Amino acid sequence: MIDVASKEDAVEWAKRLPAFPGSKCEIRRVPGIDEFPQGNEWITKDRAWRERTGQI
Numbered sequence: 270m271i272d273v274a275s276k277e278d279a280v281e282w283a284k285r286l287p288a289f290p291g292s293k294c295e296i297r298r299v300p301g302i303d304e305f306p307q308g309n310e311w312i313t314k315d316r317a318w319r320e321r322t323g324q325i
Contacts, residue, residue, distance in 0.1 A: 270299070 273279045276296070283294045302319075305312050319325045 271279070271282055273282065276298070279296045283296055286294050302312060302315060307313075316325070
C-alpha cells in the first residue's frame, strides 16, 4: 500500500512494478477517517486511539 497525492501518481508508481506473466496490479482509493460518519462508535474509538498514539 502506498500513500500518494493523486490517482496519476498511483498509476506512475504502478508502472514501476515488475511485471510477471499472469501478474496483476490493482489501484484502489482508500477513504480517510474524515469521510466516514463521525458519530459512529468505531470512528470515535479509532480517533481516540490515534490521538493517544500521536498519529493525529
